[in-house]
Amino acid sequence: YKVFENVIKNKYAKTKIHIENRCGSIYxxxxxxxxxxxxxxxxxxxIESDNLKLHIALDIPQLYTSHHVTPKKCDGxxxxxxxxxxxxxxxxxxxxxxxxISKGRRIAHCGNFDTYFNYDMxxxxxxxxxxxxxxxxxxxxxxxxxxxxxxxxxxxIIEDLNKAGFTYI
Numbered sequence: 001y002k003v004f005e006n007v008i009k010n011k012y013a014k015t016k017i018h019i020e021n022r023c024g025s026i027y028x029x030x031x032x033x034x035x036x037x038x039x040x041x042x043x044x045x046x047i048e049s050d051n052l053k054l055h056i057a058l059d060i061p062q063l064y065t066s067h068h069v070t071p072k073k074c075d076g077x078x079x080x081x082x083x084x085x086x087x088x089x090x091x092x093x094x095x096x097x098x099x100x101i102s103k104g105r106r107i108a109h110c111g112n113f114d115t116y117f118n119y120d121m122x123x124x125x126x127x128x129x130x131x132x133x134x135x136x137x138x139x140x141x142x143x144x145x146x147x148x149x150x151x152x153x154x155x156x157i158i159e160d161l162n163k164a165g166f167t168y169i
Contacts, residue, residue: 023066055092
């Protein structure tokens with residue numbers, strides 16, 4: 001990676017390079033290098049020791065999948081975000097999306113936080129509070145919302161973030 005970063009940075013000095021954590025997929029056979037909190041912490045040790053410019057684009061639903069945390073487990077949802085606080089300076093992007101039940105299964109990138117948390121407003125609030133605490137360091141991050149359903153779902157996620165105290169520039 002170091003060779004790749006040097007080539008890119010020499011040619012495009014202002015380029016930001018991110019790696020996103022991934023986990024589950026409907027595709028078979030693939031394994032991902034960065035899925036869990038311990039793997040992200042290990043990556044950050046390499047970033048630090050090799051003085052790399054690499055940052056993490058944190059996919060929160062993928063993180064929950066990798067740790068087998070479901071919308072029914074409140075402590076898992078908040079504990080994982082708390083564990084990331086020690087490496088938050090390396091998190092430069094946040095990838096969020098909803099899930100919605102369709103034809104008996106939960107479909108990613110559809111719905112909003114209400115449908116993601118099965119309309120458990122206490123759990124949704126716990127998630128948003130934990131997310132706000134994770135990123136209460138005044139660092140500017142990129143927000144990547146991937147919502148392939150209706151505009152109302154996208155607007156709902158933005159409104160929930162607004163109500164939780166997030167600001168945008």
